[in-house]
Amino acid sequence: xxxxxxxxxxxxxxxxxxxxxxxxxxxxxxxxxxxxxxxxxxxxxxxxxxxxxxxxxxxxxxxxxxxxxxxxxxxxxxxxxxxxxxxxxxxxxxxxxxxxxxxxxxxxxxxxxxxxxxxxxxxxxxxxxxxxxxxxxxxxxxxxxxxxxxxxxxxxxxxxxxxxxxxxxxxxxxxxxxxxxxxxxxxxxxxxxxxxxxxxxxxxxxxxxxxxxxxxxxxxxxxxxxxxxxxxxxxxxxxxxxxxxxxxxxxxxxxxxxxxxxxxxxxxxxxxxxxxxxxxxxxxxxxxxxxxxxxxxxxxxxxxxx
DNA sequence: TATTTTACCTGAGGGC
DNA sequence: TGCCCTCAGGTAAAAT
Numbered sequence: 001x002x003x004x005x006x007x008x009x010x011x012x013x014x015x016x017x018x019x020x021x022x023x024x025x026x027x028x029x030x031x032x033x034x035x036x037x038x039x040x041x042x043x044x045x046x047x048x049x050x051x052x053x054x055x056x057x058x059x060x061x062x063x064x065x066x067x068x069x070x071x072x073x074x075x076x077x078x079x080x081x082x083x084x085x086x087x088x089x090x091x092x093x094x095x096x097x098x099x100x101x102x103x104x105x106x107x108x109x110x111x112x113x114x115x116x117x118x119x120x121x122x123x124x125x126x127x128x129x130x131x132x133x134x135x136x137x138x139x140x141x142x143x144x145x146x147x148x149x150x151x152x153x154x155x156x157x158x159x160x161x162x163x164x165x166x167x168x169x170x171x172x173x174x175x176x177x178x179x180x181x182x183x184x185x186x187x188x189x190x191x192x193x194x195x196x197x198x199x200x201x202x203x204x205x206x207x208x209x210x211x212x213x214x215x216x217x218x219x220x221x222x223x224x225x226x227x228x229x230x231x232x233x234x235x236x237x238x239x240x241x242x243x244x245x246x247x248x249x250x251x252x253x254x255x256x257x258x259x260x261x262x263x264x265x266x267x268x269x270x271x272x273x274x275x276x277x278x279x280x281x282x283x284x285x286x287x288x289x290x291x292x293x294x295x296x297x298x299x300x301x302x303x304x305x306x
Numbered sequence: 307t308a309t310t311t312t313a314c315c316t317g318a319g320g321g322c
Numbered sequence: 323t324g325c326c327c328t329c330a331g332g333t334a335a336a337a338t
Contacts, residue, residue: 001330002332032315035314036333061332081332083332084330084331084332121315122315122317123316123317123330123331124316125314126332180309181308181309188332190332197332198330198331247318249330287310288312289330290330
């Protein structure tokens with residue numbers, strides 16, 4: 001399940017291969033991969049063909065490839081989201097079709113020669129689109145890997161992620177203080193903080209010893225700071241280990257799995273001993289999905305307390 | 307307005 | 323062997 005570290009691994013893998021490359025051709029095999037694209041598949045193919053890619057950028061779980069514009073900054077980008085099972089793979093030209101291949105983009109790189117970017121996606125929650133780039137309100141680069149202070153229109157409502165140098169810790173604290181919802185829900189709200197999904201939300205809350213159902217607005221400043229530090233720590237560590245892979249659904253651009261699944265403390269460890277206190281990790285249902293936590297280490301604040 | 311729920315989708319795995 | 327059910331979950335739209 002690609003969250004920030006997984007998408008960053010993909011972005012970093014893509015960047016050297018696509019930066020400066022020109023699109024030779026595009027094949028859309030399944031139009032469901034273009035659900036976020038305004039036009040038809042044919043329009044997507046023709047709009048992209050012949051364009052040159054300037055860089056590979058990312059904010060949260062969205063990544064985009066700004067397209068060179070004659071005599072100015074890029075005005076458009078190819079925007080990608082991996083959804084739950086999307087993969088972006090680098091393949092030699094003419095490579096056999098991948099299982100669940102949806103879109104193939106053939107590139108010519110000035111020094112590396114020809115290569116194909118293959119978008120494969122089992123559950124079709126992921127998508128590609130061509131979208132307009134709009135200026136960022138804070139005039140900072142749109143995301144990691146972005147040279148320009150612009151962001152695709154469909155990504156503009158997404159908050160910066162905690163690894164973004166322009167992320168505002170103060171803004172995050174203010175946003176939490178205003179929230180009535182459970183902290184877990186707020187962590188998953190991409191308009192508050194981006195890049196955190198179910199796995200890293202559970203891991204960060206476990207590390208910060210915060211019960212997932214704690215009302216966000218009830219958290220002390222100290223607790224919020226601890227949580228933010230743990231979010232960053234968990235994301236950094238997962239990134240260093242190449243991301244979390246449970247199955248074949250998440251892989252880097254070369255099709256290789258990540259190792260962070262071996263480092264999980266709470267997520268998916270139902271019934272296993274908490275690495276901190278030894279008591280069993282529990283799993284509770286949470287809006288169509290699951291929360292994993294240690295009921296001993298992660299206590300709900302006492303009613304009326306604080 | 308703010309928050310919560312639902313639809314989207316496919317494959318793996320369990321129960322019978 | 324095969325059928326049915328549940329689960330995985332990010333996002334956006336719909337509902338409350």
